[in-house]
Amino acid sequence: MxxxxxxxxxxxxxxxxxxxxxxxxxxxxxxxxxxxxxxxxxxxxxxxxxxxxxxxxxxxxxxxxxxxxxxxxxxxxxxxxxxxxxxxxxxxxxxxxxxxxxxxxxxxxxxxxxxxxxxxxxxxxxxxxxxxxxxxxxxxxxxxxxxxxxxxxxxxxTNIPNIKGLNQFKGQTYHTANWPADAVLEGKRVGVIGTGSTGTQVITAIAPVVGHLSVFQRSPQYTVPVGNGPVSREAADDIKRNYDAIWEQVRSSRLAFGFEESDIPTMSVSPEERKKIFQRGWDGGGGFRFMFQTFNDIAIDEQANLAAQDFIREKISEIVKDPETARKLMPRDLYAKRPLCDSGYYATFNRPNVSLVDVKANPIEEITATGIRTADGVEHELDVIVFATGFDxxxxxxxxxxxxxxxxxxxxxxxxxxxxxxxxxxxxxxxxxxxxxxxxxxxxxxxxxxxxxxxxxxxxxxxxxxxxxxxxxxxxxxxxxxxxxxxxxxxxxxxxxxxxxxxxxxxxxxxxxxxxxxxxxxxxxxxxxxxxxxxxxxxxxxxxxxxxxxxxxxxx
CATH class of the missing domain: 3.50.50.60 (FAD/NAD(P)-binding domain)
Incomplete structure (x- = not known):
């Protein structure tokens, strides 16, 4: 050198x-x-x-x-x-x-x-x-x-919000983007701050193993099933046979996700057909597929966007058993963030060990030595705080x-x-x-x-x-x-x-x-x-x- x-x-x-x-x-x-x-x-x-x-x-x-x-x-x-x-x-x-x-x-x-x-x-x-x-x-x-x-x-x-009292918490704090290998959640009282893509994933994954999970939600999310599962040998072989055509389509497409984007306007079909298409997207899985493979105007037309919103809100009301929890989980703004998908997020809130805290209506006042205190004076006692608060x-x-x-x-x-x-x-x-x-x-x-x-x-x-x-x-x-x-x-x-x-x-x-x-x-x-x-x-x-x-x- x-x-x-x-x-x-x-x-x-x-x-x-x-x-x-x-x-x-x-x-x-x-x-x-x-x-x-x-x-x-x-x-x-x-x-x-x-x-x-x-x-x-x-x-x-x-x-x-x-x-x-x-x-x-x-x-x-x-x-x-x-x-x-x-x-x-x-x-x-x-x-x-x-x-x-x-x-x-x-x-x-x-x-x-x-x-x-x-x-x-x-x-x-x-x-x-x-x-x-x-x-x-x-x-x-x-x-x-x-x-x-x-x-x-x-x-x-990584983005860690500046919350009063953060340094006085006596339990463990983790950020999802710097997850320690020795993290222990089993049987613990865990609070998760953040319900974006990462938050929905970690909440769904840890709910079955923690003692109690408190989800601190600022913004409710539109999310659809991911549709993950095994790929058959025949399907995998078909992908490999069509390698060149697949990547040519990917490189010439808008989203590069490997599917043909829809050319159908949402309001060009009857309400019944529209619901069938949304249902197919829901059953097939994938956030980007749901937003861009069902119809071609969900991201640009407010009426089309509202139709997608209504479909997802209806799904939330069907899945979540407690009406008040379902209400808190229902977004009311545009379906216009990064399209999310999940492995059973809404159903997670049917678990007896999971509670939802709406911090837009009831903000976090302070992190205390033993948990998180919200504006209503309630102190949510926790052993672990997980920051799923994303990135700068x-x-x-x-x-x-x-x-x-x-x-x-x-x-x-x-x-x-x-x-x-x-x-x-x-x-x-x-x-x-x-x-x-x-x-x-x-x-x-x-x-x-x-x-x-x-x-x-x-x-x-x-x-x-x-x-x-x-x-x-x-x-x-x-x-x-x-x-x-x-x-x-x-x-x-x-x-x-x-x-x-x-x-x-x-x-x-x-x-x-x-x-x-x-x-x-x-x-x-x-x-x-x-x-x-x-x-x-x-x-x-x-x-x-x-x-x-x-x-x-x-x-x-």
Whole structure:
């Protein structure tokens, strides 16, 4: 390994040089390492603060953790042989299955030797004199790289609400995204705060084993059955035979979930037929299938959305035996958050050891030494508090690293009015920094989008290497136009009218902003291709000191 005397290096510290440094060893970091190392021949190092690979799936080990993307599309499509060999035995994959798969991929392609675990990146600073990134880690080591690739994940910066008295609780506290291996819940009095996707999963999973479960619900949820279960050998073989057609459909679709999205408007059929179609979606399972495979306008038309709401509320009243509990569980707002699915969530509240606390009507006042006290003065005595309170999504992990671009501008200041990007993969004033699942990328099943972005970034880096270019970044106008495009599309969706982490609403004080491109993976891929074919329209390319070319053409 070589060293270099960069201007910002610490006295006496040897700086280790790489062509590229990758932050993160989840789906994005693993594939990025494979592309840059094995296909471009670059010297690459991937870092992760975790003790193992897997990203989100390393940390989220809570009971009931399950992907809501089906097994056959929640994987790497680029390893065709592995897709043919891998045993598809359940419709959906749980956390241990996903983590086993990702470790298998890393070992199968000999990637582990270039992944450095238990090492957190503390800062990454762009050196304008050398057009390289200076990267520091929590063990005091420094690295230099021409390219910095962030594969931090959308849902990885944990969110713990600031509740009075949190530190005085004498029992155990767990966050679902940092679940300890030695957690003991059997027979305990457990309180769960949060009823989003993670909350519904963990509540359903632990209810049969805990002594008593108190669910502290701020917002009731629309959720449908997941429909998980075994996959027959015939069905698995059929998937493998149709591999190419399946992935062609996935990449050209909007959602990339592996099903044909409906082209039927909700109100174009009779009430009786509408109920039959909803019932088929309920029986078949899957949150995204229910919202997008039944009808084509649930996410954009309020009348259609109301019909879906009414169907789910009717199901809640049928399933939940206690009328008051059913009333509390019934959402009254738009069905316009990330579509949830479950393994028996509503029925869980029929159990005698489960109680529901409506903290919107009766807020949490304080966490005490022995439990949680609500505004009515009741102290709910607990042995364990589980925070299923989600994440500071999309840009949260970026703000936890000291990332500085041109003129020493920090990413926090650059995104002070909300995160932005050009095409999700880059942002102005941060040269040679490429983001996998950066702000304003597609709202989809994630592995196909990750593959799309990794392949595009790899192509751009190859272009730069072939043309001996020093660095690149988007021009601010192209980034502004992409943000406007994402906002215009989001405003046509009902999602924009709801309070959701999709727009940052789960974090107090966070700017309500557009975080996703809602136009779908197919159109997004076409946009990436058109930018590439137009000599990377919207990017400027520079030598060490003087711009050699500036592509100023606006997005078409």
């Amino acid at each position: 070589t060293t270099t005397p960069l201007a910002k290096r610490s006295v006496g510290t040897q700086i280790i040089n790489y062509d590229a440094v990758i932050i993160g060893a989840g789906f994005g970091g693993i594939y990025m390492l494979k592309k840059l190392r094995d296909e471009l021949g670059l010297k690459v190092r991937a870092f992760d603060k975790a003790a193992g690979v897997g990203g989100t799936w390393f940390w989220n080990r809570y009971p009931g953790a399950l992907s809501d993307s089906e097994t056959f599309v929640y994987c790497f499509s680029w390893d065709r042989e592995l897709c043919q060999e891998w045993d598809i035995n359940t419709r959906y994959v749980d956390q241990p299955q996903i983590l086993s798969y990702m470790n298998h991929v890393v070992d199968r392609h000999d990637l582990r030797e270039d992944i450095q675990l238990e090492t957190a990146i503390t800062s990454a600073v762009f050196d304008e004199e050398t057009s390289r990134w200076l990267i520091s880690t929590d063990d005091g080591q420094q690295y230099s790289a021409k390219y910095l690739v962030t594969a931090l994940g959308l849902l990885s910066a 999504a999309v840009d949260g992990n970026y703000k936890r690293i000291d990332i500085r671009g041109r003129n020493n501008v920090s990413i926090k200041d650059h995104w002070s009015d909300g995160p932005s990007s050009y095409l999700s993969v880059a942002t102005a004033n941060f040269p040679n920094m490429f983001m996998i699942l950066g702000p304003n990328g597609p709202f989809t099943n994630l592995p196909p989008t990750i593959e799309t972005e990794v392949e595009w970034v790899s192509d751009m880096i190859e272009y730069m290497e072939d043309n001996e270019l020093a660095c690149t970044e988007p021009d601010p106008e192209s980034e502004r136009q992409w943000s406007e495009t994402c906002r215009e599309i989001a405003d046509k969706m009902l999602f924009a009218k709801g309070d959701s982490w999709i727009f940052g609403a789960n974090i107090p004080g966070k700017t309500n902003s557009v975080y996703f491109y809602m136009g779908g993976l197919g159109p997004f891929s076409e946009m990436l291709t058109s930018v590439k074919n137009a000599d990377y329209r919207g990017f400027k390319f520079m030598s060490l000191s003087v711009p050699v070319r500036y592509a100023q053409k606006a997005l078409s």
